Each structure stands twice: as C-alpha cells, then as structure tokens.
Amino acid sequence: MAIESEVLVVGGGLAGLTSALAATRAGADTRLVSYKQSTLRNASGLVDVLGYTPEGEGPLTDPYAAIPSLPTEHPYRTVGVEGVREAMTFFDEVGPDYRGGHTDTNALLPTHGGTIKPTARYPAGADAGLASDERDVLLVGFEAMVDFDAEHAAAHLEAAGVPFDVRGVTIRFPGELRADAKVTRYAKLLDTDGEVAVRGRNRPVRTALAERVNTELEGEARVGFPAVLGDDDAAGVRADLRAALGADVFEVPMGPPSLPGLRLEDALFDALDRAGGRFETGNPVVDSDGDGRIERVYVEKNGAKIPNSAEQYVLATGGLVGKGVDSDRETVYEPIFGCHVPHDDDRYEWFDAEAFGDHEFARFGVRTDDDLRPIGRDGGIEFDNLRAAGSVLGGYDFAAEKSGSGVSIATGYAAGRAAAEAAR
Known part of the structure; x- marks a missing residue:
C-alpha cells in the first residue's frame, strides 16, 4: 500500500x-x-x-x-x-x-582561509567577526585542528586590506584532544563545560580555554575561533568566553565538516x-x-x-x-x-x-x-x-x-x- x-x-x-x-x-x-x-x-x-x-x-x-x-x-x-x-x-x-x-546589503565575513566572503545571512555566532568592523582581531587556532591556520588566515586578511589589525596564534586546546577529533567532540565538550586536566588539576574547559587565550591577548577587542564553539549551547559558550576574555567572541566559518x-x-x-x-x-x-x-x-x-x-x-x-x-x-x-x-x-x-x-x-x-x-x-x-x-x-x-x-x-x-x- x-x-x-x-x-x-x-x-x-x-x-x-x-x-x-x-x-x-x-x-x-x-x-x-x-x-x-x-x-x-x-x-x-x-x-x-x-x-x-x-x-x-x-x-x-x-x-x-x-x-x-x-x-x-x-x-x-x-x-x-x-x-x-x-x-x-x-x-x-x-x-x-x-x-x-535588516538590510539588502551583503555582509563581508572572514573565512578560515583568510579571504573575505560576501553573504546575505550569517549565524549569530559570526556577528562580531564582520570585516566592516574596525576593531582589532586576534584569531585563535588549535594545534590539533590543522584545517584552521590562524597565522596564515591573519596574514591573508592583512594583505586583503581589512580596516583593522589582525594577528593569529595557535594554542593547545585544553584536554589535549587528538588530531583526528571530530568538530562535534570540541563542541560537545564546550557545551557541557566538561572538566579537563590542566597542569595536574581539573578545570572547566571554558575557563581553561579562556585562561590560555588570555595569555595571548594584546588588547584586541575581538577574538575569532574556529567554528566549534558548542552546538546545543553555542550562545552560552560564546557568552562565557566573552566575559572571561573581556572581548567579543566570534566563530570563523570553516570547511567540511561544518558545525554551523x-x-x-x-x-x-x-x-x-x-x-x-x-x-x-x-x-x-x-x-x-x-x-x-x-x-x-x-x-x-x-x-x-x-x-x-x-x-x-x-x-x-x-x-x-x-x-x-x-x-x-x-x-x-x-x-x-x-x-x-x-x-x-x-x-x-x-x-x-x-x-x-x-x-x-x-x-x-x-x-x-x-x-x-x-x-x-x-x-x-x-x-x-x-x-x-x-x-x-x-x-x-x-x-x-x-x-x-x-x-x-x-x-x-x-x-x-x-x-x-x-x-x-
């Protein structure tokens, strides 16, 4: 039937x-x-x-x-x-x-390759990363996530003539996730704010990540991460990182597999x-x-x-x-x-x-x-x-x-x- x-x-x-x-x-x-x-x-x-x-x-x-x-x-x-x-x-x-x-005008967003992409709609998590924003940017990559080379992306953005200073740094993600860890593994860990071992003691992963990034900040008003900042509670992850860093936080669109x-x-x-x-x-x-x-x-x-x-x-x-x-x-x-x-x-x-x-x-x-x-x-x-x-x-x-x-x-x-x- x-x-x-x-x-x-x-x-x-x-x-x-x-x-x-x-x-x-x-x-x-x-x-x-x-x-x-x-x-x-x-x-x-x-x-x-x-x-x-x-x-x-x-x-x-x-x-x-x-x-x-x-x-x-x-x-x-x-x-x-x-x-x-x-x-x-x-x-x-x-x-x-x-x-x-709110507008017919295309927004311009940085990508993980350091290019600028015109787009009509973008996730809330990318909002603070607009290339039309003149506030300085720190891009943060993770050692085990080779698809996002923060230094390379920053150099390409500088060469493209963006209206802000941009630097890139690469850090170890707290918890030492394996190089083949899926993007969802990062997201779920940040969603639950699970504990990770840092110098012999357990720390909530959001706190541990913010502490590592804080050692690299040089007064930038915006911090961009690969697009792995949570899934079920992405807004909460960004809010906690923003409060701990004293800077707006955004996700950089990535290639496949894409969490956004x-x-x-x-x-x-x-x-x-x-x-x-x-x-x-x-x-x-x-x-x-x-x-x-x-x-x-x-x-x-x-x-x-x-x-x-x-x-x-x-x-x-x-x-x-x-x-x-x-x-x-x-x-x-x-x-x-x-x-x-x-x-x-x-x-x-x-x-x-x-x-x-x-x-x-x-x-x-x-x-x-x-x-x-x-x-x-x-x-x-x-x-x-x-x-x-x-x-x-x-x-x-x-x-x-x-x-x-x-x-x-x-x-x-x-x-x-x-x-x-x-x-x-």
Missing part, C-alpha cells in the same frame, strides 16, 4: 527543507524523503544570495539590484526579485538565529517537525511512475521498493555533487524522473581547458517554466505536478556566483508554495 500525502518533497538539503516547510505552512499535508546526509554539513553555514555576477564582477554590495541583469535562464529570473525577498523573509521567520535580515551547517540542518528539521511536516531519511528514492503526471515514487527500504504517492511533487535532490544530476560518457541526466538536462552533445565541450575557466558542467541542471516545472527536450512541460528547486536546477554557477544557498531558499520556497496551492 502506498504512503500518501498531498505534497512529497524528494531531497533533504536546504532546498528540500525549505520546500517542505513552505508547503506545510501553506496548509498542505507534506512528506519529505531523503537518502544521504545533506550537503549542508559540508557548507559554511552562511546563506548567500549573490556575491558576484556571472562575469565575476564583485563582491556585490546589493545582490537584489543585480538580479534583473542576470541571464534569463538563471533561477533568480524565474522567481523574480520580490520572490527572492519573500523567500529570505520566510527563512528569517523559520530558520535559526541568523543576522543580516549541521546546526542549520538541525534547526530546519526541527522547524519542519514543529510545523507538522513528516519526513523520512536514510532510504533512497530510486524510481517513479508517470506519463505527463507523476503517479508515485518508489523508496528503497531493506531491498523492497515502497510506493509513495502524492498530488504534487518537488524535486530537490541537488546537482552533480549531490547526485541529483548524473552523467556517463555520453549524456547528462536526472536519474529519478528522467527530466531533461540540456548539455552539448560533444562531451569535450562540457569543460574548459583552464582549471578556473568557464565550465559548462557548472551550469548543468534541469530547466523549468515560470512555475518551476521541468521542461523537456521539445520545450514542453514534462510533468504537470512536478517542480524542481535548488542545485538540481541549471542555468547558473552557484560556486562562482556565491548564490547556492539563496537559490535553494528562493526556489524551494516558490516550489513548496506552488505545490501546496496546486494540491488544494
């Missing part, structure tokens, strides 16, 4: 979660199915709308002002400027504690649960039935194919990285519904000879009509009850533009709302 719902969302990343939340809050009986862990855990946790134009101009001050000049096939042109604004307001309402919603990305994922799943949406993770959607209209999809569970049916569907399985778009030596395709993915017939045209050139594959994905319904090779709508959202969409290079999160939220919101409306 098929599992039924009004709206079924395939994919548990930022686009899928936004779609499911939007559909649920619009009154639809919504179910989300997702296989693997989402790419959010590999993301910085920052939410970008548009940092650079497709031609590489930027960083942009006002991302919304640049949207009307984007190519017509760009997903932002499909949902429109006001659609993007409405979606970001929705994220502010349902998402975790993020900053940046994990926090964002958890917060959105919690929001979906509170809204009354249903979800199932850990089992893949492997096939579908339908000709012009999707009748059902099949979720593989313990070797069996379990049918799931709905009035409306949202495809939010990701792009090439998330395997929502796949390829072989001959073609590029969307594997669940068989949606058309435009691409050159000559596979050697899929990429540029230069490593950082203009690669066609970066823009691979399904194309849609104005209602986000996938369009076939003949230009017609493939399925009238299927919409696509997020990086499964083509026509844009999210990595170069710094637009991935914004496109996921904007198209996810639009697809979820449209699906809920059509299911009534």
